Amino acid sequence: MRRYHHDMQQILINGHWADSSASADGFQGIDPSSGETRDPVFPCSNWKDLDSMAEAAMAASLHPANAEPDRIGRFLELFADRLDGMRADIALVAHEETGLPLETRLAQIEFGRMLGQLREAAKAARDVSATSWRAPLIDEASGIRSDLGPLGGAVLTIGPNNFPLAFHAVSGGDFAAAIAAGNPVIAKGHPLHPETGSMLARCAAEAVAEAGLHPATVQYFHQCEPEDGLRLVADPRIAAVGFTGSREAGLSIKAAADASGTPCFLEMSSVNPVFILPSALAERGDQIGGGWAASLLMGTGQFCTKPGIAIVVGDGADAFVEAAKSSLREAAPGVLFSAAGVDRLASGIDAVEAAGAVLRCGGASVSPGSRFEPTLLEVDGDDFLKSFEELSQELFGPVGLVVRAGDLDEASRIALRFDGQLTATMYTGGDDDTDWNALEPILRVKCGRLIENKMPTGVAVVPSMVHGGPFPATGHPGFTAVGLPTSVHRFAMARCWDGVASGRLPAWLR
Amino acid sequence: MRRYHHDMQQILINGHWADSSASADGFQGIDPSSGETRDPVFPCSNWKDLDSMAEAAMAASLHPANAEPDRIGRFLELFADRLDGMRADIALVAHEETGLPLETRLAQIEFGRMLGQLREAAKAARDVSATSWRAPLIDEASGIRSDLGPLGGAVLTIGPNNFPLAFHAVSGGDFAAAIAAGNPVIAKGHPLHPETGSMLARCAAEAVAEAGLHPATVQYFHQCEPEDGLRLVADPRIAAVGFTGSREAGLSIKAAADASGTPCFLEMSSVNPVFILPSALAERGDQIGGGWAASLLMGTGQFCTKPGIAIVVGDGADAFVEAAKSSLREAAPGVLFSAAGVDRLASGIDAVEAAGAVLRCGGASVSPGSRFEPTLLEVDGDDFLKSFEELSQELFGPVGLVVRAGDLDEASRIALRFDGQLTATMYTGGDDDTDWNALEPILRVKCGRLIENKMPTGVAVVPSMVHGGPFPATGHPGFTAVGLPTSVHRFAMARCWDGVASGRLPAWLR
Structure with missing residues (x-):
């Protein structure tokens, strides 16, 4: 007998909200600030759902209307307008599902970023000029012309837990870019903000219909078993994958995509090292330490660009450490996205301590819900180099590690050990030019x-x-x-x- | 006791021609037109050789002179000039090693292409304008600037057998592009033209010294065991790989590169389907058939863009087939690059025949050396679709397969079956617009x-x-x-x- 929750939410296939063909129980969201389960039940899609979406997406990729730059631009604008009309409702649900602040973070900053990206993408979609992303080139003498265009198949987008709007699979940066290039998108929701995703996807579906694009231009499912997801990644109807999330999930997606030759764009993990050079440390170590702590706390330390490791070079690090510790101690424990995230963070901190770092403040989870104390760890440069793998792991939450490097030579050896990062930062003062040039x-x-x-x-x-x-940090350094x-x-x-x-020829190549 | 051939050739490490540290016997080239072994003995490098090159390349990638656009451009120009000065000698050796025609193919066409690419790359290296490949962008308001720049490590280049000059790992397109971007290159020679490669590498080394780049900007080895090569591909000091060659070798390189997250640009195999639409077939089937045969024979059918499969749509294919057969029958057997290539081609033709294709002419190897008859195969569209995998394989040599498609619907189903290709071609006549639009x-x-x-x-x-x-066809569709x-x-x-x-900042971002 099929077990199916009476109010199971639907998925978006080929322009219609339909029941998932999965027979298993679904899942529910959780309010991480209280730990309470939220009402709606979402299906975990099976292969039949995903296969139907892939088939419909192929039809969309061949549909003439989907090759019209203005129509694609119009869709992106209509989508942004519809989202803006639902701003208060969507932002509130996102707040309840993620624990991120409603004002100004979600309702203003991230919502505005999402709308801005969609509208910028609309401009990009419409732009057929010589300086556009299409890069049209015409060689009259040889009769050879080129441009950049859609991939021929669906882009599968998989978004992260930490930006439920601006990086969402069905409304964020990957979505906007994939659509602007002329591709249909199959978007996977995130289980930590499923209702937010549904609301975003509803707006997208309405805008697709109004713009007159193929109904499978945007399709949406909430969740699937990993093996079905990896099968979809490797399916020839998937022309590319855009993923933002953990390194573990990213590497399994990359392996599946690589084996099938599918281009795969990942944004995974980064500890974003910050080097405070000697003059900067001497001149304004306390100020930089306070700024570092504030940056660590943004989004409760769950930003992909969180400056997780600060390397202070030379003497005079005490003012930096004291200022950071004081700021972190004063801050209230922040809400993480999930209880599992709290557990991962706690065991990550344990591992870093076991590898030689010393806890300076924080370090514990807090009730109610999924809260964690702002936490400071410290280690000598020598010990950091000795246990680099253990100590340089990403700790996803309000946690920072100070590394005291004895001199620039040690800082250089530390810099050489890091693998690919989203960002690297140097703080400089009056006499740090030589050190900058070395690092x-x-x-x-x-x-x-x-x-x-x-x-x-x-x-920005x-x-x-x-x-x-x-x-x-990503799957490819060129993008x-x-x-x-x-x-x-x-x-x-x-x-x-x-x-x-x-x-x-396309109009822009004639 | 170390066995080392008395006149074993050297490898280029960090600016010096040095003995390989490999103790095994080396290998010798072969004249494929006669089958005779050529004199010089080349070492098969071991990991110690490759490790030394990787270490030196890291130093080159950090060397200030290697960040100077004009110096890189100067090197590429000096290299082209030195090659031009050795044109007759190099082209003659390439002819002897590959069996490709000296005039005009090697000494004029391919040599000129190689020089032209290096000189175009010199212009690209020097170009720091807003429209250059560096794509400099300056956002004054935010203080955020971006460009494209070197990868930080060596580019490993691995060239093919079929263009010993213009696609050579140490002088061809991948080399020129990698150097223009500011990367040091470790180039692997090809065992079917080792002496050609040595001559090219000598010119490169002299030009590196004259231009004042780091001596490890260009390094060169002749051959290595596959396991050492794959270890080098995955080494963190290798920032990217450029490969042109067989699908089998390419996929093993891709697997190693993917596992280590190394960007890997492959040009592998392609059958380059040509569709002759009904009007074109009726209007000028014989002329197109003759042109197809001539294209099949270029480079003895060993071009990556060889139009290996012609799909003739509708009635009236006989004139096409007869013209192609007549041209192929009249042509002399061509020299392939190696006896192994002859064997692979013969067994490939056997497999295609076993899968249902009919031999119309040719099909046999010829003495002396590695020669093969121009060969025509034919199959019905229905059978082609039934045994697509077996019949659509690349046959590297002067061989073409005609597929007789009953109608456009069958041609469409055939088109849908092909995987990624370097090229696809349609021949059109007066009434083929609808069919073009469908395909x-x-x-x-x-x-x-x-x-x-x-x-x-x-x-071009x-x-x-x-x-x-x-x-x-390649490892990534965006390039x-x-x-x-x-x-x-x-x-x-x-x-x-x-x-x-x-x-x-770099000068072009200030």
Whole structure:
């Protein structure tokens, strides 16, 4: 007998909200500030659901209307407008599901970022100029023309827990970029904010219909078993994957995508090292320490750009450490996204302590719900290098590790040990030019964004932003996940027309 | 006791030609037109050789001179000039090692292409303008700047057997692009033209010294055991891999690179389907058939863009087949690169016949050396679809398969079955617009270059060329291996500077 919850939510297949064909029990969201289960029940889709979506997406990818730049742009604008009309409702649900502050974080900052990205993507979609992401090139002499265009199949988007709006699989940066390039999207919701995702997807479906795109241009499911998800990743109807999340999940997706030759854009983990050079430390160590603590606490330490490890170089680190500790002690325990996240964080801190770091403050979970104390850890540079693997792991929450490096030589050896990062930062003072010059060549190629005298947690949506970096921060160092129109490049293929009659060419290549 | 051939050739490590540390016997080249072994003995490098190169390359990647655009450009120009000075000698050895025609193929066409690419790459290296491959972006308001730049480590280049000059690992397109982006290169020679490679590498080493780049900017070895090569691919000091060759070798390199998160650009195999639509077939089937045969024979059928499979749509295919057969019968047996290649081709033809294709002419190897008869195979569309995997394999040599499709519907089903290709071609006549429109959306996303009324074997080096395509033609659909400056993008990372003082920025971002 089929067990099916009486108010099981539906999934979006080929323009219709329909029952999942999965017969298993679904799952429910949780309010992490109280630990209480939320009402709606969401299905965990099976392969039949995913297969139907892939089939419909192939039809969408061949649909003439989906090749019209203006129509794609119109969809993105209509979608943004509909979201804006639902702003208060959506932001409230996102707040309840994630514990992130409603004002100004969700309702203003992240909502505005989401809308801004969709509208920037609309501009990118409409732009067929020589300077657009399409990069049209015409060689009259040879009759050879090229551009960038859609991949021919669906882009599968899988979003993270930490930005339920601006990085959501059905409304965030990957979605906007994939759609702008002309691809249909199959979006997977996140189990820690399923109701938010449903509301976003409803707006998307309505906008698809109003814009007159193929109904399978946007499809949406809430969750699936990992083996079905990996099967979808490797399916030939999936032309590319955009993922933001944990390294563990990202690497399993990458393995499936690599085996099938599917382009796969991952944003995984990063500890975003911050080096405080000797002059900066001497001149304003306390101020930088306080700023570091504030940056650690943003989003309860659950930002991908959290500056998790601060390397203080030379003497005079005490003022930095004291200021950071004082700020962290004064801050209230923050709400993490889930009880599992609290457990992972606690065991991560245990592992770091076992490897030689000393707890300076915090370190414990707090009731009610999924709360954790702001936490400071400290270790000598020598010990850090000895147990680098254990001590350099990402701790996803309001936790920072100070590494006391004896001198620049030790700091250089530390810099060389880091693998690919989203960001690397140096704080400089009056006499730090030589030290900058020594560290810069090392750090430059280890991160997407190199920062001076600023914490990395702000990720401005400007064309010159690079939210990327070498593996394992991402899956490919040549791309960015934030910043339009550059982020569109991930979901486009290089296309060439050779000797093709003018009437058969895209308008921008004639 | 160490066995070491008395005249064993040396390898290029960190600016010096040195003995390989490998103790095993080396290998010798073969003249494929006679089957005779050539004199020089080349070492098969061991891990110690490769490890030394990787270490030296890391130093080169951090060397200030290697960050100077003009110096890199100067090296590429000096290298091209030195090669040009050795043109007659190098082309002659390449001819003897490969059996490819000296005039005009090697000494003029391919040599000129190699020099042209290096000189175009020099221009790309020097170009720091807003429209250059560096894509500099400056956002004054936020203080955020970005560009594309070197990867931080060596690019490992591995070239194919079929273009001993213009695609050579130490002088070809991948080399030129990797150097232009500012990366040091470790180049692996090809065992079927080892002396050619040595001569090219000598010119490169001299030009590196004259330009004042770090001596490890270009390093070169002749051969290695597969396990050592794959270890090098996965080594963290290798920042990217550029490979052109067989699908089998490419997939093993891809697996190693994927596991270590190393960007890997492959150009593997392609059958480059050509669809002759009904009007074209009726109007000029014989002419197209003759042109197809001529294209099949270029480079003795060993071009990556060889149009291996012709799908003739509708009635009236006889004139096409007769013209092709007549041209192939008249042509002399061509020299393949190796006896192993002859064996692979013969067994490939056997497999295609076993799967239902009928031999119309040729099909046999010929003495002396590694020669093979121009060969025509034919199959019905119905049978082709039934045994698609067996019949659609790449046959590397002067062999073509005609597929007789009953109608456009069958042709569409055939088009849908192909996986990623470098090229796809349609020949059209007066009434073929509807058929073009039906096939174009299918073929557009399956190939890098879509061609009308022209055979695919010419790959012009123009900025709008795309020599690429979806997997398994290449490893990533977003890039091209031919065409400057676009081919440089493969070997560059996205770099961002946030709040960094002006004096610390690259000149083009100030």
